[in-house]
Amino acid sequence: MRRLLVLIAAVALAASFTVPAMAAEKEVSFYGRVWMDTFMKDYSKEWVGYPNDDSDLLWNLQENGTSRFGANFKWGDMSANVEIRPWSISMYRQWWGAWNFGAGTLLVGHTWSPLYINATICAQCAEGGSAGGYGFWVGDLRRAQIRLTTGGLTVALVEPSASTYVVGGAGVTEFDTSLPKLEATYTLNVGPVTLVPFLGWQSYDETVIATDKSYGIDGMVYGITVKYPIGPGYVNGQIWMTQNGKEWGDLYHTGFGAQYDPVSDSIVDEDGMGYGIEAGMKLSDTMTFAVGYGSVTYELDIPAWAGGGTAEDEASSMYAQLEIQLAPGFWVTPEIGVIDAGDQTAPGVAPVEEGDLTYYGAVWKIHF
Numbered sequence: 001m002r003r004l005l006v007l008i009a010a011v012a013l014a015a016s017f018t019v020p021a022m023a024a025e026k027e028v029s030f031y032g033r034v035w036m037d038t039f040m041k042d043y044s045k046e047w048v049g050y051p052n053d054d055s056d057l058l059w060n061l062q063e064n065g066t067s068r069f070g071a072n073f074k075w076g077d078m079s080a081n082v083e084i085r086p087w088s089i090s091m092y093r094q095w096w097g098a099w100n101f102g103a104g105t106l107l108v109g110h111t112w113s114p115l116y117i118n119a120t121i122c123a124q125c126a127e128g129g130s131a132g133g134y135g136f137w138v139g140d141l142r143r144a145q146i147r148l149t150t151g152g153l154t155v156a157l158v159e160p161s162a163s164t165y166v167v168g169g170a171g172v173t174e175f176d177t178s179l180p181k182l183e184a185t186y187t188l189n190v191g192p193v194t195l196v197p198f199l200g201w202q203s204y205d206e207t208v209i210a211t212d213k214s215y216g217i218d219g220m221v222y223g224i225t226v227k228y229p230i231g232p233g234y235v236n237g238q239i240w241m242t243q244n245g246k247e248w249g250d251l252y253h254t255g256f257g258a259q260y261d262p263v264s265d266s267i268v269d270e271d272g273m274g275y276g277i278e279a280g281m282k283l284s285d286t287m288t289f290a291v292g293y294g295s296v297t298y299e300l301d302i303p304a305w306a307g308g309g310t311a312e313d314e315a316s317s318m319y320a321q322l323e324i325q326l327a328p329g330f331w332v333t334p335e336i337g338v339i340d341a342g343d344q345t346a347p348g349v350a351p352v353e354e355g356d357l358t359y360y361g362a363v364w365k366i367h368f
Helices: 002-024
Strands: 027-043 054-061 068-075 078-084 092-100 105-112 142-150 153-158 173-176 181-186 188-190 193-208 213-230 233-243 259-261 266-268 270-284 287-301 310-327 330-340 343-346 349-353 356-367
Antiparallel strands (some): 027 054, 027 068, 027 356, 068 078, 092 105, 105 142, 173 193, 188 193, 213 233, 259 266, 270 287, 287 310, 310 330, 310 343
């Protein structure tokens, strides 16, 4: 018994030295960003929420995540990231840990979903990305997920996005999910060109509480991103297609969304297609110029009893910007852009003009 007590004491003493030694091997680094918008935004009277032509000054800290504070952790084959933003609605931005097991990496937590593939630097324009939904950036932002990356392949089981009412409204229907959202990308390098095909799929049921009847709603997003460096410049582009993109969880969706047909008692799927292209040139060690254009079209088949045909919703965006580095860690980016929300058209119905937005100003950025 005495020997056992001595052995336990020895193990405890060894552990008291080993644990601090292990903890000392953990690498921790901190970082942060401060991004501020200084823009004028001119809305036409057709723009939603603006009954007349209007101009508004945007002069505020970007709180949607571009301004942030975070910490990176690294120990052995493990790594982690914790990141918060100055936004009380959802303060945490990143919260994940990952294990590099040699053949790949397994990540668990809340971070960028695989289908958030940024083909443009317009993430900084007017409130953190006014081009989103107008040809650029189909997909998710950050969601809880279990993600495997091996070689160029990334596959993730992502938190579902079943939050769009198609059949009824809140309190009338409920959502039933039994599967996570599936997202996958594959990065392929062909000479200087990088190709990233991507695919996302999700299925859930919307159940009418009064009748206990369920309607299956499937959503899909797929496409390809191309990045092509050309000397001091580059051309990046993305083309994509969707089925029920809004119900899939595309945060930038601007179309109709899936619709419920009460006569056939079924779901009418919406189809979407969009593309965006950006060309940039490094003018000097401290200046980069870029221009971009994006377009998107959504289509919805009209049931025969309602006249038949196809309803369409089109929109587009364009911008130009000059990123200027004033000092190490300090940039200012003047930018001008136009968003045309386009028209909604349907057979036998007058087109509905949705207005346009012109913005001009600059983003100020300090990274520390």
